[in-house]
Amino acid sequence: MEQSVYTMRASSNHQEPWGLKWRSSTYFIVATMAVALLTDMYLYGFLVPILPFVLEHRLGLDVSLTQRISTALLSQTALIMVVASPLIGYHADHSGAKRGWLLFGLAGALLGSLIVALATSLFTLFTGRLIQSVASTGLWVVGFATLADNVPADQLGKMYGFVTVAIGVGTSGGPLVAGVLFDTGGYWVAWSSVLFIIVFDVVLRCLMLERSRDTETVREREQDPETEVLLPRSHDAQQVSSPVSEKTGMQFYLCMCKNGRFVGGVVSYFCYAVLTASFDTTLPLHVRDAFHWGSLPAGLLFAAFQGPAVFFSVPVGWLKDRVGTRYPTTIGFALLVPLMWLIGVPGDERFPWACQDNVGWIVYSAAVTAIGIVICLLNGVGMMEATQAVDEIQADNPGIFGPNGGYSRAISVASISWTLGMFVGPIVSGYGTEQIGYYGMNCVLGSYGPLPDFFKFDANDSQRGCADFVLSPPSGI
Incomplete structure (x- = not known):
């Protein structure tokens, strides 16, 4: 090494x-x-x-x-x-x-x-x-x-x-x-x-x-008997007697997919990308049709959507370091549900109050700005969960991902989920707007909000599942 x-x-x-x-x-x-x-x-x-x-x-x-x-x-x-x-x-x-x-x-x-x-x-x-x-x-x-x-x-x-x-x-x-x-x-x-x-x-x-933030500590822990626990957990004792083999190829990805934190982060990152990409496709056309706005007001709306990240990303990151990523991510998706509904209201004839004079564009602008603030809670969720999942698995099974760890492979999956979301987002939002209208499309996207929570499994269960896989890898891999 x-x-x-x-x-x-x-x-x-x-x-x-x-x-x-x-x-x-x-x-x-x-x-x-x-x-x-x-x-x-x-x-x-x-x-x-x-x-x-x-x-x-x-x-x-x-x-x-x-x-x-x-x-x-x-x-x-x-x-x-x-x-x-x-x-x-x-x-x-x-x-x-x-x-x-x-x-x-x-x-x-x-x-x-x-x-x-x-x-x-x-x-x-x-x-x-x-x-x-x-x-x-x-x-x-x-x-x-x-x-x-x-x-x-x-x-x-x-x-x-x-x-x-x-x-x-x-x-x-x-x-x-x-x-x-x-x-x-x-x-x-x-x-x-x-x-x-x-x-x-x-x-x-x-x-x-x-x-490296963990190579030295892992090596010292393995070499120093003073740092070993007096009564190891049952599966720790089992690992001592059964050396862990390095997981490469498809074995690595199967092991990672047994970790609920990793799966939840990847799914959350995909949904986040879909929601973000939908704005690029639909916002300029909607404000043109609903409020007769040109490129300058549309550009200012994009600034209101992206600008909050400059001010809130670091404080939100500090919060995640203190409480973890699960609760900020859950709150973020929960708040997006009503906000995604709200941005579909202005300009829709079923809501006359939102079409009166200046009410519509004020509501729309406020909702877009609020979404820009809320999505700061989702920033980096895929990368952070992938990183922490690798840490969890390697802590329970030292050497499972080889001498250099598995960060790059885990993060590559999170990166793919984001890319696929950015690819699917414009297709879903553009086709949805044509078929069911802007309001209906945003209701559909808003319904994605609770989806990532179904994949947030208990961390201990996911670790045990990966440990079981490590001790008994499936045949044919």
């Missing part, structure tokens, strides 16, 4: 790396990952406002094809993430150090961006976006695994809150900066901002040094 930075500190045969203390500190690692994810979201959103120019002027495509090609190009990332996430997670867990993967992903992002910027054919454009998508997938899987492996367990929620703020800045900042620079300076001036942010990201990733 690769030596941690603390082992290097203690070794007399190796010189301590420059700036070891601050380069391996929790806050510097979190800041590095936050900038990395901000960069990724910036690259994703950057292309949106200048894509019509790229397709129609640089590639010379017919205007009638712009919407179709844009949809296919932006959807490519979701498909790549679903396919590549498990593969990247598997190899990242078995390679030990994550820093090399992060630098490799950054090189892919730079190469893909250069190809997209220089593209003069549709094939080249999709090739560049493909490379960007693979790099993005690796960053999300390995980046969150790096956080899980380097951040103390009791600070994970707060640190994920900082990362959520950075993701929000990247998501909103990409289209904004691209649009402003493109209008004022032209195509290549706009792309210069991409080069700047990638160079800054390179510097931080090269400076970062990894440290």
Whole structure:
């Protein structure tokens, strides 16, 4: 197993790396990952406002094809993430150090961006976006695994809150900066901002040094008999007599799916993504039809929807560190049920009071803002539950996921659930609005709220189930 930075500190045969203390500190690692994810979201959103120019002027495509090609190009990332996430997670867990993967992903992002910027054919454009998508997938899987492996367990929620703020800045900042620079300076001036942010990201990733929050403590606990309990639990005694074999391939995922915390987090993350993606599809059209609003008021509504995360993500993360993720997540989904109903009311003829003068848009704006606040309770639920589920299983069965743990593989599943939700959300909301109307569609989405609670099994039961699987793995795997 690769030596941690603390082992290097203690070794007399190796010189301590420059700036070891601050380069391996929790806050510097979190800041590095936050900038990395901000960069990724910036690259994703950057292309949106200048894509019509790229397709129609640089590639010379017919205007009638712009919407179709844009949809296919932006959807490519979701498909790549679903396919590549498990593969990247598997190899990242078995390679030990994550820093090399992060630098490799950054090189892919730079190469893909250069190809997209220089593209003069549709094939080249999709090739560049493909490379960007693979790099993005690796960053999300390995980046969150790096956080899980380097951040103390009791600070994970707060640190994920900082990362959520950075993701929000990247998501909103990409289209904004691209649009402003493109209008004022032209195509290549706009792309210069991409080069700047990638160079800054390179510097931080090269400076970062990894440290494990649990490798040393596990090793010390195994070697120090003073830390062993006097009367081990029955299944602990059984594990002592029966060595735990490493779970690889499908065995890993079957074991994780026996943990209720993991399943609940994945389902919650999927539902959260579906609800979030529905706004992108339906909000601009609804406010146009119901209130005769243009792009500016719709943009302000999106700011009201996404803005609260900047202010509430860190405090909510701190709360989750204190009370866990289950109760904030349950409360969040419960509050979304009436709020999703409420945003469907304005503009619906069955509710005349909500169609009078200014009442409708005030109610709608307030409801959208309230939803933006409430969903802060759901931020990072999939990643946190995946991380904590791995911790629980490995604590009961040391070595079950190999010497480097199983964070990358578990987080890859959570990442896939989010991606599938973002893919399904626009389809469900768009088709639902056409068939049963905006009000009916939001009632259907609101009914998803209680669904994740059915998967929140008792933690002890889920741990016992995985332990049983460990001792008696199913045949044929």
